[in-house]
Amino acid sequence: MMGKDQITVVILGSGTCVPTGKRGPSSTALIAPDGIVLVDAGSGALEKLARCGFSWEKVRAIFLTHFHVDHTSDLSLFLFAANYAPGKRRREPLELIGPEGLGDFVRRLVSLYRWVEPREYDLLLREGARPEGKVGEFLSFRTCPALHGDGRALSVRFDSPWGSVTISGDTGENDELVALAEGSDLLVIEASFPDDSTAGDGHLSPAAAGRIARKAGVKKVVLTHLYPETASRDPKSACAAQVEVPVIVAHDLLRLTLSATSNI
Numbered sequence: 001m002m003g004k005d006q007i008t009v010v011i012l013g014s015g016t017c018v019p020t021g022k023r024g025p026s027s028t029a030l031i032a033p034d035g036i037v038l039v040d041a042g043s044g045a046l047e048k049l050a051r052c053g054f055s056w057e058k059v060r061a062i063f064l065t066h067f068h069v070d071h072t073s074d075l076s077l078f079l080f081a082a083n084y085a086p087g088k089r090r091r092e093p094l095e096l097i098g099p100e101g102l103g104d105f106v107r108r109l110v111s112l113y114r115w116v117e118p119r120e121y122d123l124l125l126r127e128g129a130r131p132e133g134k135v136g137e138f139l140s141f142r143t144c145p146a147l148h149g150d151g152r153a154l155s156v157r158f159d160s161p162w163g164s165v166t167i168s169g170d171t172g173e174n175d176e177l178v179a180l181a182e183g184s185d186l187l188v189i190e191a192s193f194p195d196d197s198t199a200g201d202g203h204l205s206p207a208a209a210g211r212i213a214r215k216a217g218v219k220k221v222v223l224t225h226l227y228p229e230t231a232s233r234d235p236k237s238a239c240a241a242q243v244e245v246p247v248i249v250a251h252d253l254l255r256l257t258l259s260a261t262s263n264i
Helices: 045-051 069-084 100-111 175-181 208-216 233-242
Strands: 007-014 025-030 035-039 059-063 094-098 123-127 134-135 139-145 154-160 161-166 186-190 221-224 247-250 254-259
Touching: 007 045, 007 186, 025 045, 035 045, 045 069, 059 069, 069 100, 094 100, 100 123, 134 161, 139 175, 154 175, 161 175, 175 208, 186 208, 208 221, 208 233, 221 233, 233 247
Parallel strands: 035 059, 059 094, 094 123, 161 186, 186 221, 221 247
Antiparallel strands: 007 025, 007 254, 025 035, 134 139, 139 154, 154 161
């Protein structure tokens, strides 16, 4: 059921491209009173959404931070279900939001899987270097470029009547992310590699995530996109050494709530 007068944030996937039995690839759901926004859709995201008691049919928008497989693989499954789920074929519009190249990405997906081309609903694309706008009645969003991959990557902030959530996506340290996240009630931020790793180009470590959180003055930090070697090395302490606010190490199905009466 949709919560009334609140936004529920569910970490559907807190891991990376590395398969493990504990963490699935990246996905976060924002559950608003009038529908669901998925931020990224790594494999298993839809199954975990259902496991939390939320229907894929209530998804009104999917935001892709970038086009890597561990952030997009369940998109094709979603579009397939929208066309062919028995008795549940989609007729309501679906918004797909992401960086420059989103339209070409979708066209290539359709050329590979012809079954995902929308049949009875409109697919509304919003793409750009800094897309912004509203999703439904309660969520407005704005973005900034993220330092990752080929440069077609975004971080996103959602503001609602009950508070704000910034989601970093995959990125290196970035002053624009600090500005975007300023004062956020919740910062969901990647912490891919340990602080002594040399493999982290285009990614953050737990300490780097903490520095961004401190500079942005956020109220709570959730560390996600954790490679196994990072998850096993106390990322919470490494982040908390940099910032004096609560730090949570995400796990799949972690649920947090923004409401008039809660403080996440």
